[in-house]
Amino acid sequence: MSDLESFRAEVRDWLEKNCPPEMRTPYDGQTQSYWGGRKRHEQDPIARGWCERMAERGWTAPTWPREYGGGGLSRAEARVLEQEMARIHARPPLASIGLMMLGPMLLETGTEEQKREHVPPIVKGEIKWCQGYSEPGAGSDLASLQTRAEDRGDHFIVNGQKIWTSGADTADMIFCLVRTDPEAPKHDGISFLLIDMDQPGVTTSPIRLISGSSPFCQTFFSDARAEKRDLIGTLNGGWTVAKRLLQFERQGIGNMGNRNPGANAPPPLPELAKRYCGTRDGRIADPLIRDRVARLEMQQQAIQKTMARSGDEAKAGQNVSAATSSSFKLIGTECNQAKFDLMTSILGAQSLGWEGDGFEAYELETTRQWLRSFANTIEGGTSEVQLNIIAKRVLGLPD
Amino acid sequence: MPLVLTEEQELLRETAREFVAERAPIAQLRQLRDERDPSGFSRELWSEMAQLGWAGIPFSEEYGGADLGYTELGIVLEETGRTLAASPLVSSVLLGGSTLLLGGNETQRKEWLTGVCGGETLLALAIQEGPHHSPWNVATRAETDGDGYRLNGAKTFVVDGHVADRLIVAARSAGEQSERDGLTLFCVDASAPGVGLARASMVDGRNAARLTLDGVRAERSEVLGEIGQGAELLDAVLDRGAAGLAAEMLGSLDTAFQKTLAYLKQREQFGVPIGSFQALKHRAARMFVQLELSRSVVLDALQALDGDHPDASAKASLAKAQLSDAAPSIANECVQMHGGIGVTDEEDIGLYLKRARVTQFALGDAAFHRDRYAGMHGY
Numbered sequence: 001m002s003d004l005e006s007f008r009a010e011v012r013d014w015l016e017k018n019c020p021p022e023m024r025t026p027y028d029g030q031t032q033s034y035w036g037g038r039k040r041h042e043q044d045p046i047a048r049g050w051c052e053r054m055a056e057r058g059w060t061a062p063t064w065p066r067e068y069g070g071g072g073l074s075r076a077e078a079r080v081l082e083q084e085m086a087r088i089h090a091r092p093p094l095a096s097i098g099l100m101m102l103g104p105m106l107l108e109t110g111t112e113e114q115k116r117e118h119v120p121p122i123v124k125g126e127i128k129w130c131q132g133y134s135e136p137g138a139g140s141d142l143a144s145l146q147t148r149a150e151d152r153g154d155h156f157i158v159n160g161q162k163i164w165t166s167g168a169d170t171a172d173m174i175f176c177l178v179r180t181d182p183e184a185p186k187h188d189g190i191s192f193l194l195i196d197m198d199q200p201g202v203t204t205s206p207i208r209l210i211s212g213s214s215p216f217c218q219t220f221f222s223d224a225r226a227e228k229r230d231l232i233g234t235l236n237g238g239w240t241v242a243k244r245l246l247q248f249e250r251q252g253i254g255n256m257g258n259r260n261p262g263a264n265a266p267p268p269l270p271e272l273a274k275r276y277c278g279t280r281d282g283r284i285a286d287p288l289i290r291d292r293v294a295r296l297e298m299q300q301q302a303i304q305k306t307m308a309r310s311g312d313e314a315k316a317g318q319n320v321s322a323a324t325s326s327s328f329k330l331i332g333t334e335c336n337q338a339k340f341d342l343m344t345s346i347l348g349a350q351s352l353g354w355e356g357d358g359f360e361a362y363e364l365e366t367t368r369q370w371l372r373s374f375a376n377t378i379e380g381g382t383s384e385v386q387l388n389i390i391a392k393r394v395l396g397l398p399d
Numbered sequence: 400m401p402l403v404l405t406e407e408q409e410l411l412r413e414t415a416r417e418f419v420a421e422r423a424p425i426a427q428l429r430q431l432r433d434e435r436d437p438s439g440f441s442r443e444l445w446s447e448m449a450q451l452g453w454a455g456i457p458f459s460e461e462y463g464g465a466d467l468g469y470t471e472l473g474i475v476l477e478e479t480g481r482t483l484a485a486s487p488l489v490s491s492v493l494l495g496g497s498t499l500l501l502g503g504n505e506t507q508r509k510e511w512l513t514g515v516c517g518g519e520t521l522l523a524l525a526i527q528e529g530p531h532h533s534p535w536n537v538a539t540r541a542e543t544d545g546d547g548y549r550l551n552g553a554k555t556f557v558v559d560g561h562v563a564d565r566l567i568v569a570a571r572s573a574g575e576q577s578e579r580d581g582l583t584l585f586c587v588d589a590s591a592p593g594v595g596l597a598r599a600s601m602v603d604g605r606n607a608a609r610l611t612l613d614g615v616r617a618e619r620s621e622v623l624g625e626i627g628q629g630a631e632l633l634d635a636v637l638d639r640g641a642a643g644l645a646a647e648m649l650g651s652l653d654t655a656f657q658k659t660l661a662y663l664k665q666r667e668q669f670g671v672p673i674g675s676f677q678a679l680k681h682r683a684a685r686m687f688v689q690l691e692l693s694r695s696v697v698l699d700a701l702q703a704l705d706g707d708h709p710d711a712s713a714k715a716s717l718a719k720a721q722l723s724d725a726a727p728s729i730a731n732e733c734v735q736m737h738g739g740i741g742v743t744d745e746e747d748i749g750l751y752l753k754r755a756r757v758t759q760f761a762l763g764d765a766a767f768h769r770d771r772y773a774g775m776h777g778y
Contacts, residue, residue: 270776294776327688327691390687
C-alpha cells in the first residue's frame with residue numbers, strides 16, 4: 001500500500017469513529033455553519049465537538065504547519081482528507097474568515113510571536129475574526145480610508161467607522177486597516193492592526209440586505225485600544241499586507257459557486273429545467289433555456305479547467321501572475337450570478353416568492369441566493385476593480 | 400494529466416513559432432490573396448512543413464508519421480494560426496488524415512495516409528451541403544452499382560477541395576436526409592469522371608470548393624469504415640477537427656489581441672495613450688480572461704483525445720463553442736480598438752477578423768456545439 005493509500009485508510013477509520021452522525025447531514029437552511037469563537041459554548045455542542053476533534057489533529061487547517069496547530073499535510077494528503085470527508089458527507093468543521101484569509105496571510109507575513117499567538121486559536125476555532133476594510137467613504141477607493149490610529153506609546157487609540165464587516169456582531173477580533181500617517185500619500189499612511197472587539201470602544205450594528213439576510217455590519221470605533229504587538233507588517237506598510245490578504249479573499253469568493261450544496265439545494269440545472277420547462281424527445285423543451293443551461297454548464301467547466309491549469313502551472317514552477325486571483329474572482333462571481341439568474345428564469349413565477357406556503361424550500365432559497373449573488377461582484381473588490389487590476393498588472397496598460 | 404505542456408511540447412511550440420514567423424509571415428497570405436495564387440497556399444512552404452514532420456504528427460511511423468498526438472498537432476496549429484499561415488494542415492492532416500487513421504483499413508492507410516504524411520497527397524473532407532454545419536443532413540446518395548457505388552449530389556465549403564487529390568465524401572447509402580444512420584464515407588479520386596470542383600474564394604483569402612458528384616463511380620475499396628455507419632466515424636473525426644481548429648483559433652485570436660494591446664499602448668489621442676482610458680482597459684481585460692478560458696479548454700480537449708477520455712467528445716465541443724464565441728467578441732473588438740486604421744485593407748487586423756469568422760462557422764458554430772454538448776449530457 002502506498003503512503004497515500006495507508007493515509008486514506010487511517011483517515012477513513014478516524015472519521016468513522018469521530019464524525020458524529022448529525023454532522024453527516026446536509027445543512028437544512030435553518031442551522032448555521034459553526035463559526036466557533038469565544039461564545040462557542042452557546043452554539044450547537046455537537047458541531048462544537050466535531051470541530052474540536054478535527055482541530056486536535058489540525059485538520060481544520062490541513063496544510064498549515066504543525067507548529068502553529070495545523071495539520072502539516074501535503075496537498076495530496078489534504079485532498080485525500082477532503083475526499084474522505086465528502087464521501088461521508090461530513091460538514092466542514094469550521095467556517096471561518098480566520099481560516100480563509102487572516103491565517104494564510106499571518107503565516108506569510110506575521111512575526112514568530114504573532115503567529116504563535118494568533119494562528120493556533122484560528123485552527124481551534126477559539127477566536128472568530130472579522131474584516132475591517134471598507135468604510136462609508138472608502139469602497140472601491142479603499143486606500144482613502146479615514147479610520148485613525150494614534151500612537152500612544154505601547155498601544156494605539158482607534159477612532160472611525162468600518163462597513164461591510166461580515167459577522168462583526170458575533171466576532172471576537174477584527175483585522176483592520178487604519179490610517180497611522182495622515183500626512184503621507186494615501187497608500188503610504190496605512191497600517192494593518194488586530195483589534196479585540198471585547199471593549200466598550202467597539203460597537204456594531206447589522207445591515208439588512210435585499211436578500212433579507214444580514215451577513216454584514218457597521219462597526220464603530222470610539223477611542224478603542226489596540227496593542228502595539230498586534231501591528232502586522234511595518235508601521236505605515238499596511239497596504240502591502242492588505243493587498244496580499246485580498247488575494248486570499250478573492251479566491252474564497254470566486255470559489256463560492258463550488259460550495260457544498262445543502263438539503264435545500266435545487267436539483268442540477270438540467271434536471272431543474274426539465275422539471276419546470278418540460279421535455280420534448282428527452283430534451284429541455286424550451287430551446288432558449290436549453291441553450292442557456294448548456295452555456296452555463298460549459299462556462300463552469302471552463303473556469304474549473306482554468307483553475308486546474310493555474311494550479312498545474314504553479315506546480316510546474318511557471319510564473320503565475322498575482323492578478324490570477326482577480327481573473328477568477330471576476331469570472332467566478334459573474335458565473336455564479338448568471339447561474340442564479342438562469343435558475344429564476346427556469347423557476348418562473350415560483351422564483352417570485354418571499355416566504356410562507358406555496359413555494360418549495362429550495363425555490364425560496366434560490367430567490368434569496370439570487371439576491372445574495374448581487375453582492376458577489378461587489379464584495380472583495382468590485383468586478384470593475386478586478387478589471388483595473390488585470391489591465392494594469394497583466395496587460396501593462398498605462399495609468 | 401496536468402494542464403501544462405511537457406518539455407518536448409514546449410520545444411515543438413518554440414520551433415513552430417520561429418518557423419512560422421520566418422517562413423510564413425502574414426505578408427505571405429496577403430501575397431497569395433493579391434496574386435490569386437492557383438493553389439491558395441505556397442507549395443514550397445507546405446513541403447518544408449512536411450519535412451518538419453508536421454503533415455504526419457498524429458500518425459504512426461509505419462506510414463511516415465511522427466507518432467505524436469493531437470496535443471502536438473494542436474500546438475502547431477496554434478502557431479500557424481498566429482500568422483494566419485495558409486496550408487492544408489487542417490484539410491489534409493487534421494480532417495482527411497484523421498479519417499484514414501480512424502476509419503481506413505490497412506491497405507487504405509498504406510496507400511493514402513503515407514502520402515498525407517509526406518505532404519504529397521492532399522485530402523479534403525466533403526460533408527457540408529447547406530449553409531450550416533449539420534453533419535447528418537446529407538442528401539448526396541450512394542447507390543449500389545455492381546460491386547461498387549455511384550455517387551450523386553452536391554457539397555459546399557469543401558476546404559482546399561480545389562487542390563485535393565482525394566475527396567472524402569459523406570453520402571447516404573440508406574435512410575432519410577437528416578438521419579444519423581445510413582451514412583457512408585468514400586475516399587474518391589478527385590479526377591474521377593463526374594467529379595466537378597469549383598474553387599470558391601473565401602473572405603479570409605483561403606479556399607473552399609463547391610463539389611458536384613454526377614454519377615461518380617466509387618469502388619468497394621474506397622469505402623472508409625463500415626457501410627451505413629459513417630456517422631460514428633465522422634463523429635470521431637469531427638471531435639479532432641473541432642479541437643484542432645479551436646487550437647488554430649486560439650493562436651489567431653491571441654495574436655490579434657496582442658497586436659491590439661500593443662496598439663493601445665502606442666496610439667495617442669488627447670495627448671495620452673488610448674490604453675489609459677478605462678473604457679478600453681476593461682474591455683481588454685475581458686478579452687484576456689476569455690483567452691485564458693480558451694487556452695484551458697483547448698488543451699484539455701486535445702489531451703482528452705490523446706488519452707481516449709470518455710468525455711473527449713464533450714470536451715471537443717466545449718473547446719469549439721468557447722472559441723466560436725470568443726472569435727467574434729475578440730476579433731470585432733480588435734477592429735474597433737484600432738479605430739479608422741482597423742477598417743483599412745492595409746492593416747493586418749482585418750485579416751484576423753476574416754479568418755476568425757470563417758473558423759467560427761467551420762465545423763459548427765457555438766450554438767451547434769452547445770446543442771451537441773447538451774445532447775451528450777442527456778438534456
